[in-house]
């Protein structure tokens with residue numbers, strides 16, 4: 001069945017914005033993006049955008065907000081692990097469901113989620129969020145990683161919207177052998193890389209802030225993080241963060257065609273630094289934008305993330321054209337899709353692509369009436385402005401109707417248990 005929506009603006013991302021235009025889809029795929037209103041029209045002050053693609057999340061940490069705020073990275077991580085231990089799997093699903101709801105309500109239609117328990121897959125399937133769920137593995141021995149992966153995977157729903165991947169957590173918690181095993185599986189693989197100075201200090205010298213969490217770590221390698229993974233870096237290893245890179249390391253990531261998930265709010269709030277996103281893009285690296293999770297950032301809000309990316313890049317480079325509004329909207333949509341290897345399917349509004357889209361209202365914002373729709377969306381966008389989110393042609397969030405009251409209450413009960 002053909003469906004269509006129209007609004008004051010359509011921003012396809014891979015082409016110029018269209019005034020008073022519509023997007024039509026059939027059987028989950030876009031069939032038309034063109035000028036003209038249709039019966040379901042969202043008004044002058046609304047914009048239709050491709051669904052936001054979140055290149056890095058942990059839905060299962062949706063209610064971990066504020067835990068260990070201001071602590072050094074190592075003790076922040078230890079607090080986080082200790083509290084996670086009191087949760088049951090049902091608690092984890094309840095929390096992940098909350099994260100999936102927050103994502104859809106913010107305009108996110110696809111998320112690349114690193115999942116400790118696999119609960120994110122249940123949540124995404126239930127709420128209709130497209131997700132690659134990378135099951136987290138840890139340690140030095142690939143046999144332990146394999147056992148954990150197989151146990152977690154056996155319990156998961158795999159459906160049209162959910163793809164299962166694997167996440168060797170980080171070079172300081174997994175050996176090179178574990179990375180090699182993960183990459184041999186033929187599923188999507190994602191890791192955390194070069195997030196903090198502490199990571200390099202541990203790997204090179206066995207010292208620094210991560211030493212506080214030494215019981216969870218693999219032994220130092222005597223090399224920096226990027227060099228530690230040199231043999232396994234490639235286009236099939238999504239790397240979140242990539243903050244503490246020197247020039248040679250930027251070149252090494254570009255050379256190996258490593259996709260990067262840039263998470264500027266998380267990196268800022270944990271005191272890790274500002275990633276060299278301009279240098280990475282200039283070097284030809286596929287960069288996407290990720291919100292990370294409320295364990296380190298306040299929300300799964302991609303609009304705040306876009307603004308943080310813009311502010312951080314301009315501040316770091318000391319020039320206002322270091323990154324434009326169009327650049328960061330691209331990062332959060334087509335850039336993320338390309339980083340996940342899904343650039344042909346997702347990330348822009350074009351015939352043939354999956355019908356993943358979101359409708360943003362700017363009513364009452366300082367950008368209304370709209371002058372430049374891309375600038376207005378990036379600076380004026382917020383979850384409270386999201387009117388509707390469509391994934392694979394189906395409405396998964398409608399501002400007037402979707403309340404998710406039970407989702408909220410079961411997630412907050414799980415948080416209460418962690419705080420007890």
Ligand SMILES: [Zn+2]
Pocket residue numbers: 056057058114192240292
């Ligand atoms: Zn992460």
